[in-house]
Amino acid sequence: xxxxALVLCYHAISDEWTDGLAVPARALEGHVTALLRIGYRGAxxxxxxxxxxxxxxxxxxxxYRSVRAVLPTLRRLGVPVSIFAxxxxxxxxxxxxxxxxxxxxDGREDELSTMTWDMLAAAADEGVTIGSHSVSHxxxxxxxxxxxxxxxxxxxxxxxxxxxxxxxxxxxxxxEHDARVRAAATAAGxxxxxxxDRPGGDIDRFAVPRIDVYRADSRARVIxxxxxxxxxxxxxxxxxxxxxxxxxxx
Numbered sequence: 190x191x192x193x194a195l196v197l198c199y200h201a202i203s204d205e206w207t208d209g210l211a212v213p214a215r216a217l218e219g220h221v222t223a224l225l226r227i228g229y230r231g232a233x234x235x236x237x238x239x240x241x242x243x244x245x246x247x248x249x250x251x252x253y254r255s256v257r258a259v260l261p262t263l264r265r266l267g268v269p270v271s272i273f274a275x276x277x278x279x280x281x282x283x284x285x286x287x288x289x290x291x292x293x294x295d296g297r298e299d300e301l302s303t304m305t306w307d308m309l310a311a312a313a314d315e316g317v318t319i320g321s322h323s324v325s326h327x328x329x330x331x332x333x334x335x336x337x338x339x340x341x342x343x344x345x346x347x348x349x350x351x352x353x354x355x356x357x358x359x360x361x362x363x364x365e366h367d368a369r370v371r372a373a374a375t376a377a378g379x380x381x382x383x384x385x386d387r388p389g390g391d392i393d394r395f396a397v398p399r400i401d402v403y404r405a406d407s408r409a410r411v412i413x414x415x416x417x418x419x420x421x422x423x424x425x426x427x428x429x430x431x432x433x434x435x436x437x438x439x
Contacts (some may be wrong), residue, residue, distance in 0.1 A: 190390065192228055194240035195415050197221075197247050197384060198399040204253040207355050208427040209403045214259050216404075221247065221266055224410040230398055231267040234316065238381050238394045240354065248273065248399060250322055250360055251285055252304045260312065272312060273322035273360035273383075276347040278303040287326050289363075293389060306351045320358035321345050321379070329361055329370045337370065341377040344384075366399070386414075391404040 197220070203211035205423035208415045224245055232244035240246060245268055245278060252274035264268050278285055280304035284298055294300050302314070311320050321344040323329065329337060341359065348356040357380040364385030374382045375396055400414045 193417055194232070194242055194245040195224070195229060195245050196383065196397060197245070197355040197411075197415075198364075198383075198401045199247065199249050199250055199256070201253045201300055202258050202427075203300055206297050207404065208300075209405060210293075210407075211255075211300065211400060212404050214262070216406075217402075218266075219408050220262065220402060220406070220411045221245070221268055223330070223412060225268075227412065232269050234269050238397055241325065248314060248360065250362075251275065251326070252279070252309065252322065253285070253300070254282065254302045254308065255300065255305050257304070257312065258314065259306065259319065265317065269316070269318070271318040271320050271358060271360075272304070272309070273320045273358075274304065274309060274344075274348065275362070276323045276344045277325045277326065278305050279347075279351070281305065281310060283310065284291060285326065287415065290300050301418050309348075310352055313354055319348060319352055319354070320360060320383075321348060321356055322360050323362050323390065326362045328363060328365055329373075329381050330367045334369075337373045338377070341373050341379070345377055345379065353382040358383065360384075360399075364399075366396060 199212055200210040200264060202214050206214045229245040232240050233247045245261055247268050248271040252272050255270060260270060282303050284301040285303055291302060308321050323340040324344045327340060328376050345356045359374055359379045360383040366384050371382060381397060382399045383399055385401050386398045402411055
């Protein structure tokens with residue numbers, strides 16, 4: 190079977206924080222190692238989209254400080270990395286304070302601490318691509334045209350000013366995008382826009398799908414998610430779980 194190009198999306202790295210966003214470092218290493226064993230190889234550094242078939246790229250949304258723990262492992266495995274930062278939080282490396290995360294790290298708020306500009310610069314010096322995750326991590330499709338332009342343009346400019354490197358990639362917060370968001374990303378000067386997996390949707394360089402990986406995902410499940418034959422199975426399971434949740438809440 191010919192393997193498609195694959196982009197993984199992680200968030201935090203932690204053994205202690207048991208939230209679904211937090212994947213233990215050894216689990217991530219296991220995921221990537223398993224994919225390499227079935228035939229994937231690291232994508233060429235700086236490769237344009239579409240990526241060559243059979244290549245693997247690992248991305249991290251939100252730029253949590255914890256992701257630094259796995260950068261040496263991914264470098265050793267030969268897999269390129271992108272980190273997407275919401276720039277409003279990088280001045281002081283503050284907690285990613287958004288409504289969707291409030292209460293999820295009670296007692297472990299440090300797990301939500303983001304990378305500072307110095308940390309991002311150090312990662313970039315080691316070959317990590319630093320991309321935009323907007324300014325404030327909003328739901329982009331719900332913004333006005335002016336607010337949408339500010340979120341995309343100001344975040345890109347801020348990254349370039351602080352890191353002295355081009356910022357050509359954006360990961361849409363929550364993986365959400367539509368035609369208006371993609372057009373705004375194009376106008377803001379990005380070359381690539383990342384969402385999350387949308388089976389059956391149109392795919393172009395401003396709607397690059399990624400496979401989201403969470404704490405509960407085993408090596409086998411990551412492989413199932415990654416392979417084209419497995420994605421409909423995963424989508425069906427998600428739909429069934431959503432239906433069950435609706436019925437429980439009636």
